[in-house]
Amino acid sequence: MMDSLLVKNVLLDGARTDILIENHRFRSLNAPEGTVADEAIDADGMAILPPFYNTHTHAAMSLLRGYADDMPLQKWLRDYIWPYEDKLTAADIREGSRLAVREMVKTGTVFFSDMYFDIEETIRIVQETGMRAAIGVTFVEAHSKSQLAEKLDMLSHWSDPSGGLITLTVAPHAIYTVGPDLLVRCSETACRLGLKLHIHLSETQKEVEDCLREQGTTPVRYLDRLGVLGPEVVAAHVVHVDDEEAEILAARGVTVAHCPCSNMKLASGVFPYERLRKAGCRITLGTDGDSSNNNLDMREEMKFAALLAKVSSGDPAAMPAEEAFAIATRNGAEAFGFDAGVIAVGKLADALLVRLDDERMLPCHHLLSNWVYAAGSSCIDTVICNGRILMKNRIL
Ligand SMILES: [Zn+2]
Numbered sequence: 001m002m003d004s005l006l007v008k009n010v011l012l013d014g015a016r017t018d019i020l021i022e023n024h025r026f027r028s029l030n031a032p033e034g035t036v037a038d039e040a041i042d043a044d045g046m047a048i049l050p051p052f053y054n055t056h057t058h059a060a061m062s063l064l065r066g067y068a069d070d071m072p073l074q075k076w077l078r079d080y081i082w083p084y085e086d087k088l089t090a091a092d093i094r095e096g097s098r099l100a101v102r103e104m105v106k107t108g109t110v111f112f113s114d115m116y117f118d119i120e121e122t123i124r125i126v127q128e129t130g131m132r133a134a135i136g137v138t139f140v141e142a143h144s145k146s147q148l149a150e151k152l153d154m155l156s157h158w159s160d161p162s163g164g165l166i167t168l169t170v171a172p173h174a175i176y177t178v179g180p181d182l183l184v185r186c187s188e189t190a191c192r193l194g195l196k197l198h199i200h201l202s203e204t205q206k207e208v209e210d211c212l213r214e215q216g217t218t219p220v221r222y223l224d225r226l227g228v229l230g231p232e233v234v235a236a237h238v239v240h241v242d243d244e245e246a247e248i249l250a251a252r253g254v255t256v257a258h259c260p261c262s263n264m265k266l267a268s269g270v271f272p273y274e275r276l277r278k279a280g281c282r283i284t285l286g287t288d289g290d291s292s293n294n295n296l297d298m299r300e301e302m303k304f305a306a307l308l309a310k311v312s313s314g315d316p317a318a319m320p321a322e323e324a325f326a327i328a329t330r331n332g333a334e335a336f337g338f339d340a341g342v343i344a345v346g347k348l349a350d351a352l353l354v355r356l357d358d359e360r361m362l363p364c365h366h367l368l369s370n371w372v373y374a375a376g377s378s379c380i381d382t383v384i385c386n387g388r389i390l391m392k393n394r395i396l
Contacts, residue, residue, distance in 0.1 A: 003038055005387060006031060010043035010353065011367075012343060019048065021349040024387040029345055041392070046353040046381055047367055050341050052298035053332025054104065054112040056198075056236035056257035056286025059122055060096030062103065063088070064291035073204050073266045081291060094121040100296060101129050105396060107297040107377040110350045110385040111332065113234060113257070113286070115171045115198055127162045131385050132350075134336055136171030136198045139186055141179050148182075155189055165386060167195065167336075169234075174200040175219050176207055180226055187228040196232050196336065202245075203237035204268045220245035229254055234335060236286060237262075238276065239269040246272070246279035255282045255335040258327065260304040262288035273309040273319060284332040299377050302328040306372060321372040353382035 004027075007019040012029060020031040028035075061081075068080035088096075093116070104112060114122060115136035126133045137151050160166050170190040172178040178186070190197040202208060202219045215222045220241055223229050231253030238249070238256045249256060258271050276283055285305060287296045302324045309319035333341025333350070340348035354371065355361065358379040361370050383391040390396065 003387075005349075005384070005389070006035055006037035006040040007043050007048065007351075007353070008040055011047040011356065014367075019343075021384070021387045024348055026343065026345050026347055026349050029343070039389075041353070041382065041389075043353050043382070045357050046355055048343055049352045049354055049371065050329040050333075050343060051350050051352045051383060051385070052107075052109040052111075052302075052328050053284070053336070053338075053341065054109050054286055054296065054298055055234060055255070055284040055332045055335060056259055056288055057100070057112050057114055057296060058116045058289035058291070059100035059104075059112060059114050059296075060088070060093045060116050060118075061289030061291040062100040062296075063092060063096040064289070065294050067291060069265075069294070073268060074206060076266065076292070088118075090118045090121050093118040094125060097122040097125040100290065101125050101131065102396060103290075103296045104298075105129060105131060105383050105390050106380070106394070107295075107299060108352045108380045108383060109296065109298050110383065110390070111336065111338070112296075113169065113196070113198060113336065115169075115173070119168075123161070123166060126166055130162075130165070130388050130390055132165045132338065134167050134169045134196060134198070136169045139170070139172045139182060140177045141182060142177075152189060155193060155195065169196040169198045171198040174203070174207070175222060176210060183223070183228055184226055187226070187230070190232050191230070194232075196234050197228070197230075198234050199236065201235035201238055202240045203263075204266075205240055208240045218242075218245060220248055224248050224252070234284075236288070237268065237271075239263055239271055241272060241275070243275060243279070246275045246281065249276070250280040253282075255284055257284050257286040258305060259286045259288040259301075260308045261301055262292040264304070264308065265294075266292055270312045271305075271308060273305075274313055282331060282335055283327050284335050285328045297377050298328055299371070299375060302372055321366075321368045324372050325368055349384055349387040351384045352380050353384075355379050355381050 005021040018031040020028040111132035113134040119135050170186045172186040211219045229252040234255045236257040287293050306319045306324040330341030340350045360374045
């Protein structure tokens, strides 16, 4: 078992240095000459950067990549995705999860927050890989009483087989698939067990209109009225919210998982980045599933997020590279309570080694600018999670 790793000659904050990782954490960012470790990597010509934390996805939906494109969300779900999903077996989920996890690691992601079914299969694949994950136990109103009991029981009695890398979340799918009583029950369960609550929220105009008609108010106000909103909530999409709703989300400490590619591809709407940022919301980044993206490349997502913020506000200074980088990395780690997401002594050792000799990284006037606006995931040479190498020389 490898307990220490020395990353030699790596570029950090503009200077070459040796970095020592010990017992899963960064021990020294300037290790002295002669430092020895169980394993050493010569990172000459590479920079070290925090990796990506994907806060909203559906891993096994990699199987539906390219299956149904170019149509609105409700039609896409009702006529294509849900009928296809009805036929998926546990073995399918395992293979879909495997494909997704390979894609994520190769594109520099060390953590994903998932929402799907047959989650034992996904958990097994995550465990094999050595990455981090928050796996959602998904709730929909259509569950039978015994299915519901089984899910609640799993949440109460599950123990992490990976020794701290995997956690469960309570994942009511959305307000249009889960009724108020079950939403409240999910919320109580999450709070009681100290777990995150992961939900789709205010994704489309139709969701807002239906909620107005059925509940007499908008989705955020509806959840707030039910008492569901709190710091444990990670709400995906949050496209259609007004100023007051942004303030409610901020006041309750809700994390907003922004999924720009999915929102653009399904034409769900334009994420109100400035509104949520000004209100003080914690904003993280997610890819959503491969079926609506159509990849899990967080570096690409980060660029789309920045470009969308600029074009939608008419302000080229909106979401500068540093902010896009933060929402894709440390904000996600923080939201899920990981002591990680930055390269600093004492932090959990999650990192990427990025090739500086790749054409897309040259010249290097500004490393972060290249990383956000120019690079591709093929610039990633090595992926480290919890002090362990998941990929080296682009080989998993
Ligand atoms: Zn989703």
